[in-house]
Amino acid sequence: MMSLTDFLVVSAALFCIGLFMVVSKSNAIQILIGIELMLNAAILNLVAFGKYDRLNNGGQLFALFAIVLAAATTAVALAIILNVYRRYKTIDPNKVDKLRDE
């Protein structure tokens, strides 16, 4: 069987790819995908450790909660992206720099 360290290394690599996307991309949708990658790395860790908790299923249940949280986050973030596009005609976060109304 695979050891826990293998899962942890895969999820660390996935997290760093997500971090790279969040920092380098100039498109709100791609930044959102990067955040999803980071969330998935965390869920992979929860699931890998959840193997050692057969009676209470702590890891697997909190992985399910994290998936639901990701769904809620995405819905709100996409609504915000659509609003930003409607107002600024761009979704580049570097160009959205006005706090006041137009």
Add this chain to the structure above:
Amino acid sequence: MNLVQILFYVMAFITLASAIFVAVSKTLVRSIFMFFITLFALAGLYVLALADFVAITQIVIYVGGILVLILFAFMLSGRETLDALQKQKNQFISANKVAALFLAAIFFIVLLNMVLKVDADHLPWITNAIRTNNVITPTSITTDNIGINLMTRYLLPFEAISILLMMALIGAAHLSRKEQTL
């Protein structure tokens, strides 16, 4: 090296390769569709970690829900997003990207160092779980246990997260309405 291990390495390779493709792809549509493959391979990894219910939930919610939402946002935000990407194509390697790559590499080294130092397979509670036979085996049925735990031990987080989900969905629907003149 048995079949499970080979399957694990194949799944891990598919996950990381498609994630890197998502990160470096210049076309937004292509990176969104490669994200499908990343999510499916991650579901395969969950199955190999003996969490089949979480794997099914991953496919249903991520692939069926979140990815379709992202595609809708891409289609509704029109051609401007593509123009921004075209501009990106001209400058092949920018200072911004080098800095991001540096940050990600440093962070990966730190994480890797920590993972190798902590030696997760011999943590006290894990050896304790192995000794008391509290480990999920490939033949054990976990789904009914998850259901029972969800309704007894984890009832409070379950209710809290359902209220949070309702609030988030109502808020998203409110935010994405057409603005009315006040």
